Amino acid sequence: MAAHARFEVAEVGDDGSSSGGSSPASVSGPSDSDGSSSTADEFPDARELRRRIAPPPSTSSTTGEQVSFHSTSPTSLCVLSDIDRHMRTMVVLLPAFACPAAAPRAEALARWLGGFDLGWVLEMGVDGSCRGLPRREVGRRVRVWTQAWSTMDRVFRLRHREVRNPINDAAAVQLAALGELASASAGAMLKLAAAVAALGSSPSTLLAALDVYVPVSEVYPGLARMFSWCAGAASHPVPAAANAALAALVDAARRCVRGLPASIRAHYPWRMPQGGEVHPCVGFWMGYFRCMLRNRVSLYLVLAGGRGDGDGDLAPWEGGLVVGELISCLEAVLEEKSGELAFPGLRQVFMLNNTHAIVRRAVRSDLAMFLPPGWARAREERMEGYVKSYLDASWAPVVSRLAVAVAAAAKPAAVSVLRRRRDPLAAFYAALENACSSQRCWKVPSPALRRVLRRTASEHVVPVYRRYLDEAEAPAAARAVEDVEQQLSELFEG
Known part of the structure; x- marks a missing residue:
């Protein structure tokens, strides 16, 4: 029961x-169509994992000391290669930012951003240029922007450390040019933040705003120190623009969170599956x-x-x-x-x-x-x-055909009335066939739930049927209890 x-x-x-349906992978990265991965099922114990990946110690042939060698992962090698490539590009482009001419700076900035696959930020306006883009493209751009901004920050910091020691006239010129490049890059990059903040209150906008908020809030304070090398640092527009972008992203994210309940009701097509x-x-x-x-x-x-x-x-x-x-x-x-x-x-x-x-x-x-x-x-x-x-909804009406008959059979005065009524066993079989034929097409994907539902349906129907066969005047052609149990075991096959 x-x-x-x-x-x-x-x-x-x-x-x-x-x-599991679709997932917001178009905006948010890895797919989550299953949504049920368990690290405990997929990975060994942490100590066992460390034992497997730890490099074996090797013995120096000259000193007899144990020396542990830590291999560099392919991902780390790729990142180091990218940073080295961008550093070489920066050295070539910095002279353009050491002169006041606008045309060389614009050309150098386009080449610099193009090396990060970010040339498109120069074409963006601050009036919400992402509005015409598909959701997947917005998500792709946010991911590229976030990754490139992190790498760009590393390149700026490494170059700054290389140039500032020792400080001399040449180094001062290099630092000023580096600050100008950082300032121009930051100003161009902020266009995406402003465009994302100007998007509507959709679920994808919230994910994009949160993704952009992290690098803007973490990277810009450090780069602000570079802006101090530029002329007019006291009133430099980039830090103020970064603060304005952060405030706009916060407002957009809050607006999206407030709109999520409405999006849940309307964002996904609510066509009901007829198999349950x-x-x-x-x-x-x-x-x-x-x-x-x-x-x-x-x-x-x-x-x-x-x-x-x-x-x-x-x-x-x-x-x-x-x-x-x-x-x-x-x-x-x-x-x-x-x-x-x-x-x-x-x-x-x-x-x-x-x-x-x-x-x-x-x-x-x-x-x-x-x-x-x-x-x-x-x-x-x-x-x-x-x-x-x-x-109660599916099987109570079915077993009610037999429950009344069993109760009536216990009262001899009511037997004649029962016989004048429709054969209760025939009514039970008809109701059972109707319920089983419908529920055989219903879908219960979980094996655990299928077992629970089949067991409870059987426990609800079979005892009443067995009692009827034992106590009522059942015909010889009545179905065996095992046949009824077999029918109930075939429910929810979809």
Whole structure:
């Protein structure tokens, strides 16, 4: 019966579902269509991992001392190669920034940014030039911009250390030219920040704003020291423009967070799956929440100011309150949309599938760190309620045909009345066939949920049927109990 339908976090993790929907990978980087990867399942113990990757010590033939050699990864070699290449380019271009002529500077800046695949920033305006770009292209540009800005900062700092020791007239000229190049680069790079901040209040805008916020807030304070080498440093426009860009990004991010509940309702096509399976929006939004928390420090700083202006604001960031509220909003929309599934029991199966998918993606990812205590257990209890409601809607009407007959057979005075009524066994078989033929096409992707639903349906139907065969005057042609059990074991094959 329903009392046996108990869910635990460990059981929830047992899911063979392949339906996760799309993910916001177009803006946020790696795909999260499954949303359920577990590092514990994929990687060995940390000590074992260190043992595997640690290079073996070698013995010096001359000193007898053990010397450990640490290999350089291909990624590190690639980064070092890029920095060396940009350093050589910088040496060639710096003379152009040591003279006041505008044309050589503009040509040198275009060549400098082109080396980072950033020539397009010179073509951007400050009036939201990203508006006409596809979402995927905006995401690609943000990723390229972020990576290039980090590399550019390293190149500036390395060149600064090389030039300033010792300080002389030639070094002073080099430092001034380096500051001018840094200033021109920063001013051009800020165009993307301004363009992202000017985008609308879409989910992709929030991810882009958080991605841009990190390098602007981390890199510009250091580069501001370079601006001090430029003439008129006291009133240099770039630091002020950086502060304005940060403020605009914060405003845009807060606006997007306030608009997320509305986006959850309208952003994804809400066509209901007729088999009751997991809606694609679950994979999309749970993956999106993970991408949002990828820049959790920036998100914290953005939301730390408390409630913004306007209706429908989310509460300030307090231990993941925003994440919990957004998941609750998703669950509320699923509950509301499930009303479109009118077949008895299908609505409960749909909510069971989707709640299971939400819990699975949350507890097996870093989202679990930002949810309140007892969050998963509350959903498990909710799933138990869905199973009970499913039994009441789907199988209570079926077994009621036999339950009345069993009760009447216990009263001799009522036997004649029972015989005058329609054969209860025939009515039971008809109702059973109707329910099984429909539910055989329903989809329950999780093997754990399929086992639970089949077991509870069997425990709800088979005992009543067996009792009827034992106590009522069942015909010889009645089906065997094993045949009924076999029918119930074929439910939810999709």
